[in-house]
Amino acid sequence: MAVMTETAAAVPVVQVPKRRSPYPASFFLPAAVIYGVLFLLPTFASLYFSLTRWTLFNSTFIGLDNFAQFLREPFLIKGLINTVLYAVITSGLKVVLGLLLAVLLTSQIAARGYLRSVVFFPVLVSTVGVGITFTILMHPTQGMINEALAVIGIKGPGWLVNPSLALFSVALVDVWKGVGLATVIYIAGIVAIPKDYYEAARIDGSTKWQSFLYVTLPLCRPATVTVILLSFIGGLRTFDLIWAMTRGGPGFASDTVASVIYKQYQAGFYGLSTAGNVVLFILIAVLVVPLTMLLNRREGHE
Amino acid sequence: MAGLELKSLRKSYGNVEVIKGVDLTIEHGEFVVFVGPSGCGKSTLLRMIAGLEDITGGELYIAGKLCNAVEPRDRGIAMVFQSYALYPHMTVYDNVGFGLKLAKTPKDVRDKKIRDAARILQMEHLLDRKPSQLSGGQRQRVAIGRAIVRQPEVFLFDEPLSNLDAALRVDTRMEIAKLHADLGATMVYVTHDQVEAMTLADKIVVLNAGVVQQVGAPIELYQRPANLFVAGFIGSPKMNFVSVTVEAVGARTITVTGKDLSSVAIPANPTGIKPGDTVTLGVRPHALDRNASGTIVGQVGLVERLGNETIVNLKLPSEASWLVVFDGDHDLAVGQSVALSFAPESAIIFGADGMARHPA
Numbered sequence: 001m002a003v004m005t006e007t008a009a010a011v012p013v014v015q016v017p018k019r020r021s022p023y024p025a026s027f028f029l030p031a032a033v034i035y036g037v038l039f040l041l042p043t044f045a046s047l048y049f050s051l052t053r054w055t056l057f058n059s060t061f062i063g064l065d066n067f068a069q070f071l072r073e074p075f076l077i078k079g080l081i082n083t084v085l086y087a088v089i090t091s092g093l094k095v096v097l098g099l100l101l102a103v104l105l106t107s108q109i110a111a112r113g114y115l116r117s118v119v120f121f122p123v124l125v126s127t128v129g130v131g132i133t134f135t136i137l138m139h140p141t142q143g144m145i146n147e148a149l150a151v152i153g154i155k156g157p158g159w160l161v162n163p164s165l166a167l168f169s170v171a172l173v174d175v176w177k178g179v180g181l182a183t184v185i186y187i188a189g190i191v192a193i194p195k196d197y198y199e200a201a202r203i204d205g206s207t208k209w210q211s212f213l214y215v216t217l218p219l220c221r222p223a224t225v226t227v228i229l230l231s232f233i234g235g236l237r238t239f240d241l242i243w244a245m246t247r248g249g250p251g252f253a254s255d256t257v258a259s260v261i262y263k264q265y266q267a268g269f270y271g272l273s274t275a276g277n278v279v280l281f282i283l284i285a286v287l288v289v290p291l292t293m294l295l296n297r298r299e300g301h302e
Numbered sequence: 303m304a305g306l307e308l309k310s311l312r313k314s315y316g317n318v319e320v321i322k323g324v325d326l327t328i329e330h331g332e333f334v335v336f337v338g339p340s341g342c343g344k345s346t347l348l349r350m351i352a353g354l355e356d357i358t359g360g361e362l363y364i365a366g367k368l369c370n371a372v373e374p375r376d377r378g379i380a381m382v383f384q385s386y387a388l389y390p391h392m393t394v395y396d397n398v399g400f401g402l403k404l405a406k407t408p409k410d411v412r413d414k415k416i417r418d419a420a421r422i423l424q425m426e427h428l429l430d431r432k433p434s435q436l437s438g439g440q441r442q443r444v445a446i447g448r449a450i451v452r453q454p455e456v457f458l459f460d461e462p463l464s465n466l467d468a469a470l471r472v473d474t475r476m477e478i479a480k481l482h483a484d485l486g487a488t489m490v491y492v493t494h495d496q497v498e499a500m501t502l503a504d505k506i507v508v509l510n511a512g513v514v515q516q517v518g519a520p521i522e523l524y525q526r527p528a529n530l531f532v533a534g535f536i537g538s539p540k541m542n543f544v545s546v547t548v549e550a551v552g553a554r555t556i557t558v559t560g561k562d563l564s565s566v567a568i569p570a571n572p573t574g575i576k577p578g579d580t581v582t583l584g585v586r587p588h589a590l591d592r593n594a595s596g597t598i599v600g601q602v603g604l605v606e607r608l609g610n611e612t613i614v615n616l617k618l619p620s621e622a623s624w625l626v627v628f629d630g631d632h633d634l635a636v637g638q639s640v641a642l643s644f645a646p647e648s649a650i651i652f653g654a655d656g657m658a659r660h661p662a
Contacts, residue, residue: 194385194387196383196385196387197387197389199352199354199381199383199387200381200383200387200389200448201400202353202354202373202374202375203352203353203354203374203375203379203380203381203401204375204400204401204404204448204452205373205374205375205401205404205405206375206404210404214389214400215389218389218391219389219390219391221391
């Protein structure tokens, strides 16, 4: 500090004009307007409406009643558990399968470029379309999956009609659809690892498996962090696939927070469902913020 | 005995042949430097010895054992990479001990070997750091440490100094020479820097376009280059060449003349050369002296005054441009005429085939 002060005293400081020109600020005005209208305004409006009884045309302030009622929902706990379970299963499977596929698709195999497209293709298909298609494929008696299983003598389960299986079936479809994105992120991470590391490891006597363990896995850690966070947040927010395939059913067996909210919205409880969204937002923040901090802290080797 | 023997070693990528039959014997404990311009195949040759590139043809023997199809780890070699290839997520200690860990060396033995290597390289205080916390020179040291702990019979270096700044390069060069003296291991070193080659090598292998141009002791390559390529590559600044006509052929001399110089008899092997032939005369920049009665006259183009010597770019009458190094400081004006002379025995005649005609 002393040194710095001395230097500051020795060198004549150029006076910074006290009033800055507003001209540069005008450049971010368009973006600020768009951000304000499309993001800030709805966010704060929804915070307000979650505290009202709201019919879309007029609203009455009722304090925290909506939150109290939302948290009293009989199937909310089930929905919360399902949401977290779904997020953990889908992000976990996407990490493992994405990494394996990426390792396979970066190795010297035939038709590599074609296979990369095949893996990525489901990402491009509409979620609702995928949901409907798989609902048909997973039909307990006439679905192609169970018919195929029957050929080899296995009696397929009731994928979407068995209450203890429905959520997992949807999660599997979610993984099928989303693993392509995880794979692409991993491929980018793996091809960025310099070849020298593998060669040095080979000279040190490393087997293929050891090279994967000691070089690929630690060095594609940034990709892993990205995949975990993206798919975990995606899993917590999941709605479209669940709605297209089970509507939260059978019964409430595959309800998630988002589908509970949607049902309330359909029933005309706009204030209540808005409160539900605020709860979902808090849930995501509470789970993801510590997770991000944990993952990024361990990354501190660069 | 851990020498190397390369027998007509070849390497092709598809139809492109990059190593075109290299024969070479490296004795145990020798320091051999592969040198050549970029793309000459020197790194590829080193990587073939390491086992990182497949051998397309020929045979590679390490310590008398045929190694064409042997895994890198079983060849008894260690390699230092240009990029150092230190694992960024491991500490220096783990980086150095990685190979030992893979070989399932007991922990206490491993620890002793790592600390021994650290002591040899004076980097004991760095063992707990990550590579990102090290300077370039320190990383270089760790990379060498990783090679030492494997106690290899042959060390392979792939341009290890090219990422260091000039001052550090000189220091590290000396350390590598010292290391070679201490360990007495065989070392194969790839560089494009001829100063590194001249100072480190027991034996230099000059490569160009996948073909060995000449193998020999550094001073031998400087004094008796086999051909135009070696003559131009070894020595700094580069040897000057000029096209001349043979005037007369003696028993041990060739008398040449040309646009740029009057008749001079050069000691050379005249076999197969007859008057009227066009040959190339090579004269090193340091072999030329300022001499008012000199046979070569040129115009000063560019002057670099370094104090202890002066490097002058001269334009000869034939438009050829020569570099001349004068001892001491010379204040020369651009465009000024300078007359030069040289001792005939310092010049080399190259035949039309590019091969040197050294006197017997």
